[in-house]
Amino acid sequence: MNGSFIRSLTPSAGSTIVVAIDGCGGAGKSTLAASLALQLPESVVVHTDDFASWDNPVDWWPRLLEQVLRPLSRGEAGRYQRYDWVERTLAEWHSVEAPILILEGVTATRREFRPFLAYRVWVECPREVRLQRGLERDGAEAEAQWLEWMRAEDAYCEEHRLREGADVVLSGGG
Numbered sequence: 001m002n003g004s005f006i007r008s009l010t011p012s013a014g015s016t017i018v019v020a021i022d023g024c025g026g027a028g029k030s031t032l033a034a035s036l037a038l039q040l041p042e043s044v045v046v047h048t049d050d051f052a053s054w055d056n057p058v059d060w061w062p063r064l065l066e067q068v069l070r071p072l073s074r075g076e077a078g079r080y081q082r083y084d085w086v087e088r089t090l091a092e093w094h095s096v097e098a099p100i101l102i103l104e105g106v107t108a109t110r111r112e113f114r115p116f117l118a119y120r121v122w123v124e125c126p127r128e129v130r131l132q133r134g135l136e137r138d139g140a141e142a143e144a145q146w147l148e149w150m151r152a153e154d155a156y157c158e159e160h161r162l163r164e165g166a167d168v169v170l171s172g173g174g
Contacts, residue, residue, distance in 0.1 A: 001121065001168060003039030006100060012118035013072040018101045020108040022162050023123030024153045025146070026130030026137075028172025032123060033104035044098040048105025050082040054145050057152045058107050068096050069116040106153060109162050122163045125172035 009017045019036070021029045033045050046068060051060040060083075068078035078096030083089075103113070109120040127150070134146045163169060 001036070001170070003036070006036070006040060006043075006119070009118040011099075013069055013101070013116040014075040016072045016099060016101050017118045018069070018072070018103055018116050019119045019121065020103045020113065020117045021121045021123060022105070022107065022109040022166070023125065023172060024127075024130055024157065025106055025149055026133035027123040027125035029104050029106075029108075029123050032121070032170065032172070033102050036102055040100050040102070042098060043100035043102050044096055045102045045104055046078075046080075046094075046096060048103070048108055049085070050080065050094070052106065053083055053085065053088070054149065057149050058156045061107065061110060061112055065112055068101075069113060072096065072101065073116055107156060107160075107162070109165060110160065114165075119168075120166045122166035122169045123172040124163070124169055129173065 006017065006019055009019070012018050021033050023029050030047070037043050037045050046064070048060075048064070051064050052058070053060070063080065067080040071078045079093060080096070081090040081093050084091040103117075109117065109122070114120075131146055131150065135143060138146070157163070
């Protein structure tokens with residue numbers, strides 16, 4: 001998957017090509033999105049972490065749908081408030097208007113988003129590697145939160161079978 005391939009896709013939300021990069025926490029989605037964004041300077045990356053929280057790991061989606069995907073599909077700019085994980089409140093506003101949107105994060109390929117997606121990527125990575133990465137990023141004191149988050153992801157992934165619906169499955173390492 002490279003920039004030329006992404007540019008060749010048919011727009012899926014108005015005139016915007018939306019590529020969703022999904023996988024469980026710590027799988028390498030953000031790294032892949034950043035690499036792809038370097039190849040696509042005309043793109044914008046939206047992180048599902050800007051919508052989710054420790055208290056709401058998977059059911060935050062209506063806000064992204066209403067503030068980003070639906071406006072883009074109508075030919076309007078998206079606009080959303082980033083969730084601040086430290087302050088535990090909504091923070092600054094971000095505008096989303098680009099020919100390519102890279103939607104990155106846990107549940108980015110959920111069924112509610114699929115009508116707006118041009119391409120779905122699943123990033124696979126062993127559970128123990130994902131947990132290690134998460135604790136390296138968030139600190140050992142976040143282990144209980146990470147384990148609870150992983151349980152929520154496991155239940156969600158089991159129910160929605162996101163990996164099976166992906167256009168491509170990539171390795172996140174490990």
